Amino acid sequence: MVSEATLDLVRPRAADHGLERLRIGFIPLVDCAPLVVARDLGFAAAEGLALDLVRETSWANIRDRIVLGHFDAAHMLAPMAVAARLGLGHLVAPVVAPWILNHGGNSLAVSASLRAAVDDWGGVEDPAAVGATLKRVVAARAARGEEPLTLASVHPFSCHEQQLRHWLAAAGLDPDADVRLVVVPPPYMVDAMTGGVVDGACVGSPWPSLAVEAGVGRILLATGAIVPATPEKVLGVRETFAERRPEALAALLRALDRAGAWIEDPANRAALAELLARPEIVGAPAEVLTRALSGDVRLAPGAPAIHVADFLRFHGTGPNGPINRPRRVDGLWFAAQMLRWGQTRDREAAFAAARAAYSPAVFDAVFAPPPPAAESVVAPFDGARFDAAAPEAWLDAHPPMRRDEGATV
Amino acid sequence: MVDVTLKILVIDENPVRSAILEEGLRDSGYADVVRLDTTHELLRRIYQIDPDVILMDLADPSRDVLEQMFQVSRMVKRPVAMFVDQSDTAMIEASVDAGVSAYIVDGLRKERVKPILDMTVSRFNAFERLSRELDQARTELADRKLIERAKGILMKSRGVGEDEAYALLRKTAMNEKKKLAEIAQSVVTAAQLFG
Numbered sequence: 001m002v003s004e005a006t007l008d009l010v011r012p013r014a015a016d017h018g019l020e021r022l023r024i025g026f027i028p029l030v031d032c033a034p035l036v037v038a039r040d041l042g043f044a045a046a047e048g049l050a051l052d053l054v055r056e057t058s059w060a061n062i063r064d065r066i067v068l069g070h071f072d073a074a075h076m077l078a079p080m081a082v083a084a085r086l087g088l089g090h091l092v093a094p095v096v097a098p099w100i101l102n103h104g105g106n107s108l109a110v111s112a113s114l115r116a117a118v119d120d121w122g123g124v125e126d127p128a129a130v131g132a133t134l135k136r137v138v139a140a141r142a143a144r145g146e147e148p149l150t151l152a153s154v155h156p157f158s159c160h161e162q163q164l165r166h167w168l169a170a171a172g173l174d175p176d177a178d179v180r181l182v183v184v185p186p187p188y189m190v191d192a193m194t195g196g197v198v199d200g201a202c203v204g205s206p207w208p209s210l211a212v213e214a215g216v217g218r219i220l221l222a223t224g225a226i227v228p229a230t231p232e233k234v235l236g237v238r239e240t241f242a243e244r245r246p247e248a249l250a251a252l253l254r255a256l257d258r259a260g261a262w263i264e265d266p267a268n269r270a271a272l273a274e275l276l277a278r279p280e281i282v283g284a285p286a287e288v289l290t291r292a293l294s295g296d297v298r299l300a301p302g303a304p305a306i307h308v309a310d311f312l313r314f315h316g317t318g319p320n321g322p323i324n325r326p327r328r329v330d331g332l333w334f335a336a337q338m339l340r341w342g343q344t345r346d347r348e349a350a351f352a353a354a355r356a357a358y359s360p361a362v363f364d365a366v367f368a369p370p371p372p373a374a375e376s377v378v379a380p381f382d383g384a385r386f387d388a389a390a391p392e393a394w395l396d397a398h399p400p401m402r403r404d405e406g407a408t409v
Numbered sequence: 410m411v412d413v414t415l416k417i418l419v420i421d422e423n424p425v426r427s428a429i430l431e432e433g434l435r436d437s438g439y440a441d442v443v444r445l446d447t448t449h450e451l452l453r454r455i456y457q458i459d460p461d462v463i464l465m466d467l468a469d470p471s472r473d474v475l476e477q478m479f480q481v482s483r484m485v486k487r488p489v490a491m492f493v494d495q496s497d498t499a500m501i502e503a504s505v506d507a508g509v510s511a512y513i514v515d516g517l518r519k520e521r522v523k524p525i526l527d528m529t530v531s532r533f534n535a536f537e538r539l540s541r542e543l544d545q546a547r548t549e550l551a552d553r554k555l556i557e558r559a560k561g562i563l564m565k566s567r568g569v570g571e572d573e574a575y576a577l578l579r580k581t582a583m584n585e586k587k588k589l590a591e592i593a594q595s596v597v598t599a600a601q602l603f604g
Contacts, residue, residue, distance in 0.1 A: 060472040064505060068498070088479050091501070155473045156480055182452065183477050185470030197450055343480045 076236030104224030109217035110200035131171030205292035260315030329388035331358030559593035
């Protein structure tokens with residue numbers, strides 16, 4: 001790969017009154033907010049950094065530009081940090097996730113006709129109820145000899161994909177047989193739903209709400225409730241960058257910490273929505289962005305918004321401790337999902353990659369480490385508790401095919 | 410040596426660019442070239458076409474759809490890798506810089522694919538250069554029109570001839586260290602405001 005020494009030569013420095021320049025890639029989604037706020041509200045400059053934010057069109061581009069050294073860091077799907085280290089069928093991208101950007105923010109939006117198949121699907125915060133309904137819908141379609149439903153995520157190594165798979169399996173549906181799982185880039189979701197190419201999509205804010213506003217989508221489930229209080233996007237950093245420029249990385253984490261605190265203050269929501277609404281950032285109406293930031297989810301066009309607690313969290317403390325601090329158990333959980341669903345096979349390598357990517361060492365060196373947690377677990381909605389001490393045991397207990405042992409039906 | 414047996418799929422929303430690339434590949438002896446200009450049900454269509462090499466515009470969000478082909482699960486018929494060799498950074502850099510991504514069926518030897526990638530990179534770069542030149546030509550034309558209008562305004566308001574109006578614009582541009590077109594633009598804007 002490109003040597004760090006070469007990059008040091010070409011990297012412009014001291015151009016902005018002595019600020020150190022960092023190039024960071026992002027995807028137009030609400031959860032790029034900490035990066036935008038850090039740049040635009042001066043939190044980065046106060047730490048001696050000038051952030052060059054580069055908008056990208058795909059997660060694949062984000063990863064490739066990290067590999068090539070075009071980016072020092074990037075807005076990344078949380079499981080991607082593990083997948084990239086493993087180089088699954090692809091270039092190995094040695095990245096670490098020293099900072100969690102956010103928890104939550106994804107929803108499952110379905111076509112109006114799928115929504116209309118059942119009167120009452122269950123609550124938008126109740127994966128068990130909506131899953132049980134979906135199982136009945138899938139069974140009824142199969143009995144009528146209809147095509148299986150097609151559900152989309154945004155990338156094979158995303159929380160969206162993992163949420164859908166875990167939720168379907170918990171409902172007694174085989175994600176690889178009872179439905180079709182595909183990837184649809186969010187900008188194409190409305191078209192794909194209109195054309196009947198997909199029946200539903202698990203996507204990050206603001207896309208589900210934009211599908212509702214377009215009259216095409218109906219929101220069924222806030223999918224953050226499937227595996228609550230776990231990372232959604234992370235700051236993915238080149239490992240060599242983290243090793244060679246620890247001061248710059250520490251400064252970036254401090255800037256993101258202040259940006260996160262600003263974002264989490266409800267008084268700043270309107271201003272934040274305006275910042276994100278700009279065409280060069282997310283390019284969506286500020287009103288839709290405000291709702292996503294407040295966790296007010298409008299399930300159907302014109303319907304009153306329903307408040308979903310902890311829909312999207314950027315800062316502070318959650319049930320699993322400080323939101324922004326990487327936990328190895330979260331990385332292990334992501335690796336376990338990839339193993340369970342056959343995206344990779346080598347358990348030892350996957351768990352090693354997870355432990356390396358989700359090390360809290362940098363965070364703990366920059367901030368006061370939190371008191372040691374009593375337990376290190378991930379607790380999905382169906383009680384399939386995942387313990388960092390025994391990831392292998394969880395995998396053995398959760399084989400890919402669960403069609404005959406439905407947990408909730 | 411060109412390996413003409415390889416099936417090549419070109420995915421590009423820009424029909425002109427993909428036609429240029431197809432022509433280049435065919436001229437080099439690759440007869441089996443398929444073009445897709447739509448992203449509708451992309452993965453299914455890729456499986457139908459079953460290519461050895463996929464060339465895709467880097468700016469296309471559908472790159473994430475193709476990522477599914479990296480999986481090892483039974484959903485994937487032929488595992489696909491991006492690029493041939495982890496160590497071949499130069500080839501990867503050249504592709505990314507040219508704005509193209511390449512996916513290759515796992516196990517294909519580097520020598521078989523390299524001429525295709527080289528051709529793709531050079532055609533993408535040539536297309537980019539042409540687009541830039543076209544943009545530049547358009548800008549120059551627009552600038553010339555703007556300068557004509559500014560000259561006309563000056564001739565009328567100052568009662569001077571064409572040469573003198575032009576000299577006036579040029580002198581102002583030189584004094585203010587600005588481009589002639591910028592001065593012309595401010596003359597036109599001022600005329601609109603005060604006229």
